[in-house]
Amino acid sequence: MNPASGSWLRVARVSDVQAAGTMVIRAGRYTIALFAEGDRIYAIDNRCPHMGFPLHRGTLREGLLTCHWHHARFDLQTGGTFDLWADDLIVFPVEIRGEEVWVNLHPREDRHAQTRARLEDGLKHHLPLVLAKSVLRLLDLGEDPVEIFRIGLEFGVHYRRAGWGPGLTILTAMMNMLPYLDPRDRPRALYHGLDAMAEDCEGASPRFPIRSLPGPASDPERLHRWFRQFVEVRDAEGAERCLASAVEAGLPPVVIAGMIFAAATDHRYIAVGHALDFANKAFEALEIAGWQHAGPTLTSLVPILVSGERMEENAAWRHPVDLVALLEQAFEILPTIPAADPASKGKWAGPERLIPVLLGDQPVDIVEALLEALREGAPWEEVAGTVAAAAALRIVRFSMNNEFSDWDTALHTFSFASAVHQAMRRFPSRALLRGVFDAAMSVYLDRFLNIPPAPLPEEGSAVGDPDHVEETLQALLNRQAAVQEVASVVAGYLRAGGEASRLLAALGHGLLREDRNFHTIQMMEAAFRQFSIWRGTPLGDWALIAAARYLAAHVPTRRAQEQTYRIAERLHRGERLYEELAGMEQGER
Numbered sequence: 001m002n003p004a005s006g007s008w009l010r011v012a013r014v015s016d017v018q019a020a021g022t023m024v025i026r027a028g029r030y031t032i033a034l035f036a037e038g039d040r041i042y043a044i045d046n047r048c049p050h051m052g053f054p055l056h057r058g059t060l061r062e063g064l065l066t067c068h069w070h071h072a073r074f075d076l077q078t079g080g081t082f083d084l085w086a087d088d089l090i091v092f093p094v095e096i097r098g099e100e101v102w103v104n105l106h107p108r109e110d111r112h113a114q115t116r117a118r119l120e121d122g123l124k125h126h127l128p129l130v131l132a133k134s135v136l137r138l139l140d141l142g143e144d145p146v147e148i149f150r151i152g153l154e155f156g157v158h159y160r161r162a163g164w165g166p167g168l169t170i171l172t173a174m175m176n177m178l179p180y181l182d183p184r185d186r187p188r189a190l191y192h193g194l195d196a197m198a199e200d201c202e203g204a205s206p207r208f209p210i211r212s213l214p215g216p217a218s219d220p221e222r223l224h225r226w227f228r229q230f231v232e233v234r235d236a237e238g239a240e241r242c243l244a245s246a247v248e249a250g251l252p253p254v255v256i257a258g259m260i261f262a263a264a265t266d267h268r269y270i271a272v273g274h275a276l277d278f279a280n281k282a283f284e285a286l287e288i289a290g291w292q293h294a295g296p297t298l299t300s301l302v303p304i305l306v307s308g309e310r311m312e313e314n315a316a317w318r319h320p321v322d323l324v325a326l327l328e329q330a331f332e333i334l335p336t337i338p339a340a341d342p343a344s345k346g347k348w349a350g351p352e353r354l355i356p357v358l359l360g361d362q363p364v365d366i367v368e369a370l371l372e373a374l375r376e377g378a379p380w381e382e383v384a385g386t387v388a389a390a391a392a393l394r395i396v397r398f399s400m401n402n403e404f405s406d407w408d409t410a411l412h413t414f415s416f417a418s419a420v421h422q423a424m425r426r427f428p429s430r431a432l433l434r435g436v437f438d439a440a441m442s443v444y445l446d447r448f449l450n451i452p453p454a455p456l457p458e459e460g461s462a463v464g465d466p467d468h469v470e471e472t473l474q475a476l477l478n479r480q481a482a483v484q485e486v487a488s489v490v491a492g493y494l495r496a497g498g499e500a501s502r503l504l505a506a507l508g509h510g511l512l513r514e515d516r517n518f519h520t521i522q523m524m525e526a527a528f529r530q531f532s533i534w535r536g537t538p539l540g541d542w543a544l545i546a547a548a549r550y551l552a553a554h555v556p557t558r559r560a561q562e563q564t565y566r567i568a569e570r571l572h573r574g575e576r577l578y579e580e581l582a583g584m585e586q587g588e589r
């Protein structure tokens with residue numbers, strides 16, 4: 001196997017391959033399997049694209065090669081597999097020149113186009129290993145993560161009749177977290193996001209979008225009113241056509257956001273806050289992917305907006321104190337609140353005075369304190385952020401005596417409050433201020449979760465070696481319920497002035513190596529966002545301590561998804577996975 005001509009290599013004698021039936025040669029970075037059948041000779045990458053089994057040990061019948069490990073079948077002519085969970089083979093062009101076999105080391109297919117197609121296969125058929133391999137390969141081929149996200153977004157908004165759900169939320173949260181992660185964890189985050197979204201769509205009917213109104217759209221104010229009326233009476237078709245028309249008419253994002261966030265706050269804490277949370281995520285997704293995706297993305301919010309439970313219907317919001325009535329009185333005052341001046345904080349003293357009231361047990365005082373802050377000229381986004389910080393503090397002080405499921409009660413409030421805060425930063429409005437009050441009422445309702453309050457991490461508590469914060473955290477997160485220890489490490493590291501980017505990357509890694517949990521991801525992403533806004537203040541620290549406690553309470557998991565990712569990663573690196581796994585299996589037996 002030597003004389004080369006361009007990319008063509010002479011690799012064997014025809015008679016030798018035919019006599020052996022199968023032959024393995026090394027050429028460049030490939031180990032190539034040659035197969036003879038009749039007067040045809042085929043050349044393929046010898047590693048099974050599924051999990052690396054050496055294909056020369058497979059069986060060839062009538063041009064169909066069967067791998068002996070998991071029995072995937074491949075057409076040797078094209079390399080295509082008949083088992084979608086495997087992958088297509090790398091096939092090399094072959095020429096017979098007299099008695100010589102020549103192979104072209106440039107595989108036949110367009111790797112980029114083929115990998116994108118495989119990514120779509122992975123989404124359509126929910127194939128986690130295919131998704132992981134496709135993400136790794138696309139990034140290696142220079143694909144922009146935003147483009148990968150866009151493929152996921154387009155898929156997710158079309159293939160789930162129930163509209164925007166946890167999968168798209170996880171995908172967007174993962175994109176938001178990318179800058180905080182170690183570069184080695186970024187493909188892992190994309191894999192989790194796409195896999196969550198594919199899981200959400202698996203077996204679901206697709207959405208058939210409703211067309212916009214024919215002809216020029218009505219004026220924006222009328223569309224705004226109609227949209228809210230349709231959501232009010234739970235008319236999904238009417239609401240979707242209205243929204244599609246507003247997008248089609250080219251109304252600016254701020255106007256459309258006004259419609260959606262008004263409808264999301266016309267009732268109290270809709271769907272335990274998920275309706276507004278998803279709406280905020282949808283706008284974040286558009287910020288990443290581009291406004292050209294607004295139509296299908298925003299209309300996918302309609303199902304949860306119209307069908308979500310309204311807390312007017314929930315006993316805890318009505319008894320013993322009628323919180324809904326209390327809020328409605330406050331909302332009558334909102335139109336008299338002067339528009340906040342972003343350049344000034346007015347007479348507002350800052351979050352410190354408001355937080356103890358928010359954490360108190362007097363809803364009347366909470367409502368009055370919020371109104372007072374707004375009257376004093378507090379920036380609306382800062383009031384929203386203060387409520388999010390109070391919600392984080394509930395988790396910092398979450399008592400381990402609570403039922404385990406109550407972690408999610410506290411999480412829902414924090415995630416909602418953080419979403420209101422993010423939305424207020426982008427699209428401030430009086431209607432959205434109602435979400436701030438809802439979040440504050442939910443913080444109030446969660447007060448029993450802090451009885452007795454978990455102790456705050458002590459000044460000077462043991463934090464391990466700050467130079468090894470990653471190892472310390474990973475070791476603690478390998479143990480069950482090391483909630484206080486992890487909180488101490490995080491608090492101590494921050495107090496000692498440790499570099500925040502290392503801590504965020506370590507917590508991010510702690511999240512990504514575990515099996516996915518929608519709520520843990522919501523918690524971490526919201527905490528990272530809050531931390532970056534409140535950085536250098538106790539409010540920022542609370543967000544990260546809360547996230548660390550929540551994560552520690554929910555790990556370790558079986559890490560099955562991590563196992564899949566690692567297989568993909570090692571195959572991608574060209575490691576000899578088969579031999580090693582086969583050895584492990586024998587050892588286990």
Ligand code: FES
Pocket residue numbers: 048049050051052053067068069070071072086
């Ligand atoms: S089918 Fe070949 S390694 Fe799994």
